[in-house]
Amino acid sequence: MTARKNTLSETPPRLIFTDLDGTLLDHHSYDFGPALPALERCRSLGIPVIFNTSKTLEESQALARELGIEAPLVVENGSAIWLPASAQHATEAARGKIVVLGARRSDLVGFLHALREQEGYSLQSFSDWDSATLAAHTGLSLTQASSAQQRAYSEPLLWQDTEHAFLHFQSRVQRAGYRLLRGGRFLHLLGQTDKGRALRWLCDHYHGLWGQAPRVMALGDGQNDSAMLEAAQIAVQVRSPVHPFPTLSRASTNARVIQTQLCGPEGWNEAVQAWLDETQ
Incomplete structure (x- = not known):
């Protein structure tokens, strides 16, 4: 069209x-x-x-x-x-x-992994998963899941920790100059x-x-x-x-x-x- x-x-x-x-x-x-x-x-x-x-x-x-x-x-x-x-x-x-x-995904993933290591947050993101795991989470085909992983400017994640821990996590994200958006299935870490x-x-x-x-x-x-x-x-x-x-x-x-x-x-x-x- x-x-x-x-x-x-x-x-x-x-x-x-x-x-x-x-x-x-x-x-x-x-x-x-x-x-x-x-x-x-x-x-x-x-x-x-x-x-x-x-x-x-x-x-x-x-x-x-x-x-x-x-x-x-x-x-x-x-x-x-x-x-x-x-x-x-x-x-x-x-x-x-x-x-x-926005921001580059490599910077976002580096920040996310370092913060998870420092604080012990329970979360998983696309960078932790292969295509089969992502397909299981979303209902996408393996081909579609592979395309979904070709991200360049954001990192979707599943929060698996407490609400109290999330408020602290959100504060750390904001202080780093990034932001979180809540989508239909995932939280999205991205730039401003x-x-x-x-x-x-x-x-x-x-x-x-x-x-x-x-x-x-x-x-x-x-x-x-x-x-x-x-x-x-x-x-x-x-x-x-x-x-x-x-x-x-x-x-x-x-x-x-x-x-x-x-x-x-x-x-x-x-x-x-x-x-x-x-x-x-």
Whole structure:
């Protein structure tokens, strides 16, 4: 699905930012089938659908190819933005480039392992597991699990210690200049960035390309999506079968907040179709 360039006749042009697991993809099966009608409609209208995910670049590119999407990819919870080699989505100087907003994984893993050794925390992270172990934790295939381990800017982990120990751990992470985000399955250790910062960077990027500020919808189901939702004009909290809607800070968002009735890709399709009906 190749997005065409928005024109000045569209007032304003539109962007969709979406989480993947539990949002565009079913939480249990990773199926995206129910979202295909709205995805096809976005393609026909030339609206870029931008993945904004905790997944790796390799995982995100594979899914984008499967869906026929050519648009920027925000990976590892806002840690990096990949710009495609297309004049529709990037200036000539930026095409095919990666913009790093976060920290390097090697630094994060070194810090995490040293802290675990010093404090005796009970935790495991992706760097401790082979592909088979990760597949067992996530339900991914071995090939998909291998792609999920190709991280460059973050480190997912399972906390297995007490709440008291976690508060101490969180304090140490913050003092080191890093941060923690809670996703659907894992905690994510990363640099000083999030999905909202990446969304704002890309909105500025498209504003420069199009000469108009875009109207933005963001969709997510997890707490690590909150910053992205708060940065959009239309914030869609996608219903999850396993956890509550992500909380938003009402003081920090001017977004119109929508909660879907359906879960995952069914809810995604529901919300996007309704928005397109409103803005045609």
